[in-house]
Amino acid sequence: MINRLSKLFAIILLMSVPSLMLAQYYSYSKRNGQVYYDGKVIHGADSHSFRDLGYGYGKDRNHVYRYGTILEYVDPSSFKVDRRFSSDNRPSHGRPDGGYHNCERPGYYVSTFDVFYNGEKIPGASGSSFVILKEGYAKDAFNVYWMGKKISGASTSSFVCLGNGYAKDAFNAYWEGRKINGASTSSFKVTRGFYAEDAFDVYFKGEKLK
Template sequence: MYKVLLLSICISVLIQGTSQQQYQHRRQLSQSSSTSIPTSSYQVYLSDVYFNGQKVEGLSASSFKDLGYGYAKDITDVFFMGKQIKGASASSFKVLPGGWYSQDIMDVYYWGEKIEGASRSSFKVLNGHYARDIMDVFYAGKKVRGASASSFQALGDDYAKDIMDVFYAGTEVQGASASSFQVLGDGYAKDIMDVFYAGNKVQGASASSFQVLGNGYAKDLLDTYYMGKKA
């Protein structure tokens, strides 16, 4: 009996820890400031260009241009964090606001990787890792399944919604009401009925009296919560 109880406690701690790690990872991913994006560390020495101390093969020092956010180009090629982006057009390449996305005359890229199916002409960065074109919505360069591009709104803190559904980090938040949904901050959000943390429903929380306190803490009329769990 003691062994079963001990095993149950260990599993519970492991699950809670994994959930917290996932949220922290998503928070870091969602921040679009330059401090959370790799800053360029290109250096020209004699006739070569280096990135973080490693020689960048194929990058011409004479026509080298640092584009910021880890991107660079010469007269013919484009590079991200010292690696050539195959097929990218140097003459038309530009980094889009926020630094996560970029494009040339034909294609759209996320962190140096081409986004298959994205429309360059209608592509627009929204907030953090969210973007859309005339047909699709993207999060971190991947299509958001089921999202309506025409009505899609990025709300901040990795949350977003369209006319029907709510999304967190590109995944639908089950049971959330788009019409009444609002972001509270620090990973918390709510609709008219429920409270959510990192896209998951906070069990037992009162939406009408819920308040975010900061540093992962929140409260309602009866209980206090830490990272979406009763404290």
């Protein structure tokens, strides 16, 4: 009986070792005065001030890092990962190509002053007024965004998401951030799936059906 339990314990331990190694391998660590990510040393990182912020981000007194790479022109003194916006946006094993799992909030991160999408700073975005909507849409006090890209001419005060990639403001309707030419915004609504309609036409994935 003891031998059987010992063998079972050994099997469980062997099965758990790869996952434990994986979890350690794809994270920040500090050894012998150096900082590592993905098992590789981050040259120039200050181990004394370095902090793992989670979700692939870290910082020291000099720089902010994402997946072990310096984010240029980002102030480490004010940078933070806001868990309200990132709790469901964990990249697979912390890899740059892992993707994001929550389609409602795909990859937005907000610091005190700046906003990032998939690690890239969104030029001009206001961190203090930034609001994540859904399906890749977001807005601040000045602009509306889809997947981190500014939607030219969109009205932030009247902008609403309709679901299934559709959205509208007081002037235009949109599908996946692209303006739907000729759509009547006052009567525009999503019907089912990727179909939408206004008082005059029917649309599929933002294209008017003839």
